[in-house]
Amino acid sequence: MEAIVLKEKGQLPALIEHPDPRPSGPADAIVEVLACSLNHRDLWILKGKYPGVQPPVVLGSDLVGRWNGKRVVVQPGLNWGSNPEVQGKDYHILGVPGDGAFADKVLVPSENVFEAPVHLTNEQAAALPLAGITAYRVLFTKCGIKPGEKILVTGAGGGVALTCIQFALAAGLEVWVTSGSDEKIERAIDLGAAGGVNYRHAEWDRKLNTLAGKFNVIIDSAGGDGFQRLMKLAAPAARIGIYGGGQGTIRGISPQMLFWKQLKIFGSTMGTNGEFGKMLEFVATHGILPVVDSVWKKTQFQKAFDRMEQGRQFGKIVLQWA
Amino acid sequence: MEAIVLKEKGQLPALIEHPDPRPSGPADAIVEVLACSLNHRDLWILKGKYPGVQPPVVLGSDLVGRWNGKRVVVQPGLNWGSNPEVQGKDYHILGVPGDGAFADKVLVPSENVFEAPVHLTNEQAAALPLAGITAYRVLFTKCGIKPGEKILVTGAGGGVALTCIQFALAAGLEVWVTSGSDEKIERAIDLGAAGGVNYRHAEWDRKLNTLAGKFNVIIDSAGGDGFQRLMKLAAPAARIGIYGGGQGTIRGISPQMLFWKQLKIFGSTMGTNGEFGKMLEFVATHGILPVVDSVWKKTQFQKAFDRMEQGRQFGKIVLQWA
Numbered sequence: 001m002e003a004i005v006l007k008e009k010g011q012l013p014a015l016i017e018h019p020d021p022r023p024s025g026p027a028d029a030i031v032e033v034l035a036c037s038l039n040h041r042d043l044w045i046l047k048g049k050y051p052g053v054q055p056p057v058v059l060g061s062d063l064v065g066r067w068n069g070k071r072v073v074v075q076p077g078l079n080w081g082s083n084p085e086v087q088g089k090d091y092h093i094l095g096v097p098g099d100g101a102f103a104d105k106v107l108v109p110s111e112n113v114f115e116a117p118v119h120l121t122n123e124q125a126a127a128l129p130l131a132g133i134t135a136y137r138v139l140f141t142k143c144g145i146k147p148g149e150k151i152l153v154t155g156a157g158g159g160v161a162l163t164c165i166q167f168a169l170a171a172g173l174e175v176w177v178t179s180g181s182d183e184k185i186e187r188a189i190d191l192g193a194a195g196g197v198n199y200r201h202a203e204w205d206r207k208l209n210t211l212a213g214k215f216n217v218i219i220d221s222a223g224g225d226g227f228q229r230l231m232k233l234a235a236p237a238a239r240i241g242i243y244g245g246g247q248g249t250i251r252g253i254s255p256q257m258l259f260w261k262q263l264k265i266f267g268s269t270m271g272t273n274g275e276f277g278k279m280l281e282f283v284a285t286h287g288i289l290p291v292v293d294s295v296w297k298k299t300q301f302q303k304a305f306d307r308m309e310q311g312r313q314f315g316k317i318v319l320q321w322a
Numbered sequence: 323m324e325a326i327v328l329k330e331k332g333q334l335p336a337l338i339e340h341p342d343p344r345p346s347g348p349a350d351a352i353v354e355v356l357a358c359s360l361n362h363r364d365l366w367i368l369k370g371k372y373p374g375v376q377p378p379v380v381l382g383s384d385l386v387g388r389w390n391g392k393r394v395v396v397q398p399g400l401n402w403g404s405n406p407e408v409q410g411k412d413y414h415i416l417g418v419p420g421d422g423a424f425a426d427k428v429l430v431p432s433e434n435v436f437e438a439p440v441h442l443t444n445e446q447a448a449a450l451p452l453a454g455i456t457a458y459r460v461l462f463t464k465c466g467i468k469p470g471e472k473i474l475v476t477g478a479g480g481g482v483a484l485t486c487i488q489f490a491l492a493a494g495l496e497v498w499v500t501s502g503s504d505e506k507i508e509r510a511i512d513l514g515a516a517g518g519v520n521y522r523h524a525e526w527d528r529k530l531n532t533l534a535g536k537f538n539v540i541i542d543s544a545g546g547d548g549f550q551r552l553m554k555l556a557a558p559a560a561r562i563g564i565y566g567g568g569q570g571t572i573r574g575i576s577p578q579m580l581f582w583k584q585l586k587i588f589g590s591t592m593g594t595n596g597e598f599g600k601m602l603e604f605v606a607t608h609g610i611l612p613v614v615d616s617v618w619k620k621t622q623f624q625k626a627f628d629r630m631e632q633g634r635q636f637g638k639i640v641l642q643w644a
Contacts, residue, residue, distance in 0.1 A: 083559065085558075085559035085584060086558040086559035086583065086584040087558075087584075142586075223575075223577035236407075236408040236409075237405065237407035237408035242577050242580055242581055243581050244577065244581065245576070245577025245578050245580075245581070248577075249573075249574055249575065249576060249577075250574075250575040250576075250577060251571075251573045251574065251575075252571055252572075252573065253545075253571065253572040253573075253575065254567070254571060254572075255544075255545035255564050255566065255567025255570075255571075255572060255589070256567050257589075258564055258567075258572075258587070258589030259564055259565050259566065259567070259589035259590055259591045260589070260591055261408065261589060262407060262408040262409075262589055262590060262591065263588075263589045264464075264586065264587070264588050264589070265580070265586070265587040265588075266585075266586050266587075267577070267579075267580030267581035267582070267583065267584055267585045267586070268581055268584060269581045269582055269584065
């Protein structure tokens with residue numbers, strides 16, 4: 001079959017022939033890929049910044065495909081284990097280690113295969129799985145979002161952040177955003193956000209406080225030095241969900257602010273198969289359309305990676321496969 | 323009446339005559355004080371490190387007394403408000419602002435007055451309220467402790483930390499402690515703790531990991547630079563409760579560790595009247611005896627404060643009043 005393969009660490013990946021996957025038992029499914037989408041994770045793997053990469057390996061975690069005559073999406077978190085609170089030792093994400101989604105055929109446990117929401121195009125369905133499950137768990141399972149609450153989502157533009165914005169809007173929250181790009185803030189407002197501020201502005205937190213007041217829920221993927229400003233923007237009893245750490249180590253948390261405001265901070269990554277099923281239901285019920293930034297042919301995958309590297313995307317970058 | 327009064331900021335308090343409290347309506351209770359206990363809060367007020375102090379003011383938050391022919395304790399958190407998640411704007415703790423517990427008579431809302439557990443001496447009952455409500459909320463309401471879990475309580479020796487140790491033991495957890503004093507660790511083991519390490523040891527976290535492994539629950543009142551070591555000692559899906567910040571700003575939280583381990587960090591302070599009632603039930607059911615470090619006559623209050631200042635206490639420092 002054809003696949004985008006990282007042949008050696010430090011090399012660029014190539015679209016080449018690769019052995020077909022072989023099912024090892026009846027619990028395995030071979031999904032024929034229709035479309036895939038990129039994640040930052042794929043870039044980190046290319047750059048050798050992700051642990052456990054053992055080339056040669058097929059890249060990719062997100063796909064829509066065909067299996068048993070149905071159009072399906074794959075929950076990319078494999079072998080979560082028995083504890084819904086946290087993934088177990090055998091857990092890994094499709095694509096590392098083991099072959100991933102950017103191929104004609106993908107081998108996954110059949111328990112991870114779900115019928116794709118019928119209202120989505122192939123491109124939209126390919127954009128949903130990883131971002132959808134991450135957003136669903138951090139918003140609903142961890143932060144317990146409720147209608148009428150005010151939520152701040154940082155870094156609007158990324159796949160998970162945009163999905164958080166869409167899910168929170170569908171759940172009846174008032175949504176505010178931050179971004180390093182005024183254009184992305186405008187596009188988030190087009191999606192339904194109440195407003196946002198550019199975090200390149202020196203006093204972005206004060207500006208946001210003036211515009212929006214304090215937040216019941218904050219969803220962050222940056223961490224770093226900006227996190228203490230998020231703490232100040234938190235309303236009493238606020239929940240802060242963190243699913244990424246692009247800006248590195250968090251400094252400057254005031255314990256007094258933490259306990260006097262009765263704040264809760266939740267780390268969250270991916271989600272269970274049960275949550276994945278509920279996420280798909282939520283997407284279907286609310287007719288949510290994942291935001292697709294751009295669609296590329298599989299032969300153009302390097303341009304797709306370049307676009308992600310430049311951070312210019314608003315939504316998911318999709319590869320048409322079949 | 324006689325009371326320990328801070329007459330001016332920066333001065334030492336004095337045991338002097340002070341006007342009797344006057345109830346302003348039927349919702350007010352005048353409790354005749356039998357014994358009181360000290361909190362760090364009282365020291366911070368003396369030192370001007372607590373906001374909102376308006377002398378002259380009677381110090382103190384913890385007491386056992388008599389009201390309507392019954393022996394009672396007072397929930398020191400006043401006017402919590404309607405949201406169990408967080409105290410409202412009118413909330414304050416007995417003693418600042420407004421007159422506190424170190425007096426012949428104390429005025430409090432009658433809804434804050436609870437019958438004292440019958441199995442406690444006056445000294446033990448005086449030691450319970452503030453530490454008990456703080457420990458109960460952070461352990462049960464916030465961290466949801468369960469039998470068989472492994473818990474780490476930092477700073478064994480303080481009133482809240484010792485109460486956390488006792489409550490967690492009664493709830494069927496395996497309890498470990500840290501302290502700056504080997505003697506206090508030994509005394510925590512006498513109470514039932516499995517063991518502990520001295521945080522003055524450079525590699526206390528490694529030592530503790532070797533002895534005990536990872537923890538399902540961590541209760542901290544320090545914050546500061548040591549907090550990142552607590553994060554490393556956290557098991558997957560662990561809950562970390564923080565009710566104090568003696569070591570100041572928390573630095574060095576890894577977002578990756580937070581989300582990959584699915585950790586939860588809960589700030590917690592004091593608790594509702596409902597939680598106070600449940601706490602008293604828990605103490606009665608399990609026959610818990612609050613740890614009294616030492617008992618002083620009210621005329622010796624300055625020595626009692628000195629002992630707290632020196633940090634030598636193990637458990638609560640009590641003033642006999644009547």
